[in-house]
Every structure is written in structure tokens, then in C-alpha cells.
Amino acid sequence: MHKHYKLYKPYGYLSQFVNNGPKKRSKKLLGELGVFPEDTMSIGRLDEKSEGLLLLTTDGKISFLINSSKVDKEYYAQVDGIITTEAIKALQNGVEIGINGKTYTTKPCTAFKLDTPPDFPERGKKLRDERHGPTSWVSITLNEGKFRQVRKMTAVVGFPTLRLVRVRVGAIGLESLNPGEFIALEDIKAELGLDP
Structure with missing residues (x-):
């Protein structure tokens, strides 16, 4: 079963779990914020200096669907x-x-x-x-x-x-999450209003 999350990405973190860049030690990664399944990836990105809602999933098809569906x-x-x-x-x-x-x-x-x-x-x-x-x-x-x-x-x-x-x-909001907090989402497609 695939897992999906919504996360408040704090300022100063990269929107990724693995850092292949030259400054490996100095960059903060999403995996430092909690324990996630091994194949978790961010759906889209926020740059290092940006904050807020970041959706995470273990399902590459969901990630592609959301990125290609022109979701607001x-x-x-x-x-x-x-x-x-x-x-x-x-x-x-x-x-x-x-x-x-x-x-x-x-x-x-x-x-x-x-x-x-x-x-x-x-x-x-x-x-x-x-x-x-x-x-x-x-x-x-x-x-x-x-x-x-x-x-x-x-x-x-x-x-x-x-x-x-x-x-x-889409229809998923940041709501009362604080920086670094995340919660699991049951049916991410339904919550975004995308067709099943």
C-alpha cells in the first residue's frame, strides 16, 4: 500500500530526501523531519528559502498525475x-x-x-x-x-x-500544521479532486 503525506516544509530545507549535490553536509533534507517509508518522494518542489505545503508520496504515478494535471x-x-x-x-x-x-x-x-x-x-x-x-x-x-x-x-x-x-x-490546505509537522493522507486523489 502506498503512503501519502502533507508536510509543512520549513525554511532552509531542500525538497528531497537524498542530496547528491557538492555541499552534502551543509544541506537539510526532509528525512530529518521524521520517519518516512523508503521510497517517499516530494510531489513538486519548494526551493530552499520557501516554506509551506509539500505533498509527499511513495507512488510515482500519483506524483506524475498531480504534476501533470495543472493543479492550482x-x-x-x-x-x-x-x-x-x-x-x-x-x-x-x-x-x-x-x-x-x-x-x-x-x-x-x-x-x-x-x-x-x-x-x-x-x-x-x-x-x-x-x-x-x-x-x-x-x-x-x-x-x-x-x-x-x-x-x-x-x-x-x-x-x-x-x-x-x-x-x-488543489483542495489540500496547510491549515494548522507547524513547520516540520506532517500528517498522513488517506486518499490523496480524492482530496485533490482528481478522477480516481
Whole structure:
């Protein structure tokens, strides 16, 4: 029987269980957060500096299905400055970012400014303090996943991302998980609303 989990990936961890890179000793891996079955893999990735919801599975077919089904992924980004209506509209309509040295126009997406900051636990590495100017939070929902896409999008419209937390994949939300916590999911396809 395959196993599936949802995990709150903390800041500073790689979205993988094995590190084949040159800096093996200095990188934190998901296996340090708990005991998982041997074949567990992450479905999609969050970069080392990003946090939030990461789905895990021992079933490669499920991983492929979710990655290829264009499932919505919602992110909360804390950005430098008070984001403007014009910047939000640009994000919604699609912006030009660089991917592998080429220009790529992002697909239209849902984006809006959050009226109140989300109540996330303190991050492991402290953000800058208020003396460096105001910040604001924006929700961005994508069904594509280019490398560092949200960070590139907010930077292009003039509001670099300071903190990035994925809060939802399909119908599965982060809810009350804290960084490093995970729970088992019974039927991941049903929870995501994908056909059996």
C-alpha cells in the first residue's frame, strides 16, 4: 500500500530526501523531519528559502498525475513595500520573467493583496525588521510551476518577495500544521479532486 503525506516544509530545507549535490553536509533534507517509508518522494518542489505545503508520496504515478494535471497551487508572498493595484493587475494578466536564459510570459493567474497579514509561525531565519520600510502580503494562485516563478513575478512588478509560503495544493490546505509537522493522507486523489 502506498503512503501519502502533507508536510509543512520549513525554511532552509531542500525538497528531497537524498542530496547528491557538492555541499552534502551543509544541506537539510526532509528525512530529518521524521520517519518516512523508503521510497517517499516530494510531489513538486519548494526551493530552499520557501516554506509551506509539500505533498509527499511513495507512488510515482500519483506524483506524475498531480504534476501533470495543472493543479492550482496558492502561495502567500510577503513583499518589500505596499503592493499597488497596478502591480496586482500585472501579476493577474501575466508578466515576462526569465527562465533558463529565455523570456517567458506567465499565464493569467489569481492574485490579490491580503488585507491582514497571515498568522504564520516565526521563520527560522529572521526577516529584516520594520526599520527597513513596510511590507505587504499577496496571494498568488498558479497552475504552472516554473523555477522560482512567484519570486520572479513579484520582482518584475517591483515588489521583491521576502518570504514565500505555499498554503494550498488543489483542495489540500496547510491549515494548522507547524513547520516540520506532517500528517498522513488517506486518499490523496480524492482530496485533490482528481478522477480516481
